[in-house]
Amino acid sequence: MSEKLRVGILGATGMVGQRFISLLENHPWFEVVTVAASPRSAGKTYEEAVGGRWKMDTPMPEAVKKLIVMNVNEVEKVAATVDFVFSAVDMSKEEIKKIEEEYAKTETPVVSNNSAHRWTPDVPMVVPEINPEHFDVIESQKKRLGTTRGFIAVKPNCSIQSYAPVLTAWKEFEPYEVVATTYQAISGAGKTFKDWPEMVGNIIPYIGGEEEKSEKEPLRIWGKVEDGVIKPATEPVITCQCIRVPVLNGHTAAVFVKFRKKPTKEQLIKALVEFKGLPQELELPSAPKQFIQYLEEDNRPQVTEDVNFEHGMGVSVGRLREDTVYDWKFVGLSHNTVRGAAGGAVLCAETLKAKGYIQAK
């Protein structure tokens, strides 16, 4: 490819925005040319606007330090500078819905990390290894919006990434009932221990809206495209509890599953480690080579050992064993701000580019 696509990041100064900036440093297809945030940051250099809020382990990339932050709300002005945008702004759901549609209507594709459009019937919500065919609804969305190249695509919530890929890999055994408890990192709330000292040595048994997302979003991912919209699947039914734990990065899930077709442990492990999707076939730049790894040790997956598996884009599974009430139980782990947020969105954008939905303006 000769020229990189020009990318803007909406909400560039926040936790997820910073993750986009880090992941896109030296990206072979995309170049961050525009950073946008609230009017509080607009007009400052990116370095000044972020100030002491830089939360990544790696230094702020030189290429973005001197970019002047634009105001997210100046849609036409921001859109004129880019081929497409990633959205990671923190506004009310209604405001996000509206502003993402405004960007799409300027013929600027929006790949969003936000939940606002996850249930808009003609907006695809995609994990590229699982349901890349859902991007087909973009054609009917463009008709609704009256656009030729502008659209919105979203990725699902971070909590489901530790078990939805696993259940997908086991589809042939027909899982029909699932109980999951997620143990979620504080970066999922845009926080570090410095900003949230109450979380040190603590557990909080509530994350607003998270249980509903964790139960329902996988069914939409497993749904079918029918008449230009996504019709969610009805099985497996999932019940979930979401708990905030004193971990910086990494959502762990403890999961129980009932299957119609009873598998052996060997069959389940084989299905996990052989599971591949379109990103692996196309060798997309951010695709993990091994999407799901299985760890035999009784004390794995562990956050400190395994969260960065495949640069945070892979899922680690362990503790697969028979259960006395359900058929099988296991523990899954994924990186919530990489696979679960910015990395998942970058992989969506790579898939969209490979399928011809995103090109230079």
Ligand SMILES: NC(=O)c1ccc[n+]([C@@H]2O[C@H](COP(=O)([O-])OP(=O)(O)OC[C@H]3O[C@@H](n4cnc5c(N)ncnc54)[C@H](OP(=O)(O)O)[C@@H]3O)[C@@H](O)[C@H]2O)c1
């Ligand atoms: N953290 C995660 O793991 C995660 C995972 C999935 C989804 N999400 C979702 O992603 C979004 C961003 O999360 P985050 O953790 O990155 O939040 P964050 O750290 O609070 O960052 C919020 C960003 O939005 C901007 N912003 C805030 N109010 C605004 C306004 N009124 N107008 C325009 N821009 C505004 C901020 O700009 P200023 O710096 O100028 O204030 C900042 O760039 C949220 O909707 C969150 O629910 C987060």
